[in-house]
Every structure is written in C-alpha cells, then in structure tokens.
Amino acid sequence: MAVSEEEDMLKRAFGSRVRDLREKRRWALSELADRIQVNLPQMSRYETGHHFPDMVKLVRIAVALDTTLDYLLRGTDERTTSNARLSAWLRELETCGHEDVEVVISVIDAVVARSRLTKRNA
Secondary structure: OOHHHHHHHHHHHHHHHHHHHHHHOOOOHHHHHHHHOOOHHHHHHHHHOOOOOOHHHHHHHHHHOOOOHHHHHHOOOOOOOOOHHHHHHHHHHOOOOHHHHHHHHHHHHHHHHHHHHHHHHO
16 A cells, blocks of 8 residues: 555544544534634544644644544554443443433442452452
8 A cells, every 4th residue: 555545544534533533422523623723624624534633733632532642543542441341331321421421430439449448458
C-alpha cells in the first residue's frame, strides 16, 4: 500500500471514530467544533478524513470525547478489558442515563472496596 493510500485510510478511520463518539453523545457537529475551538467546516474535514488535526486539537478532541489518543489514532484503548462480557456491558452502559450510570459506578466502588478489604485481611 502506498504511503498516501495508508495515510488516507488512517485519516478516514480517525474521522469515523470521532464521528461515532460524537454521535454516541448526541452532539451536533457544531457542538464538538465549539468544544475544541475550531470552525464547523474544519471539524467536518476532520470527521470526513479530508484533514488531520494538529497535536493541540487532537488532544482537545480526546478530552472532549473522554477517550484516549490511542483509541482515536489506532482504534484501541488500554482502558478496555479483556473480559468480553464486561466490555459488552460497558458499551451498553454508555447508552444508559446518567443516574443509572452513577448507580453502576456506586456498585463497582463497593465491590472494589470490599475486595481490597478482604485482601488486606487475608
């Protein structure tokens, strides 16, 4: 594969991941553009793979979308788990309301705290 073809493919994949994350949050393109401080046409060029952001804007996109640079650039994320069932539930949880997410986080906090306490007492 020629370098320009590979670069085009990477830009399109990046743009697709940005669009998917933005749409999961139900944000308009203009909302993400405002959050990362670019104009709407520029944001559109990022999502369509016609242009790639500079480092500052790339970090702003990752922060705004609460993701990692690794995910945006390569489609992988160190924060994911190797447990397929847990990964599936986490993806499903992203579609739940804020209150439901907070309940799940509270339960996880309690389980982790109990596990740490059990390990200390062992």
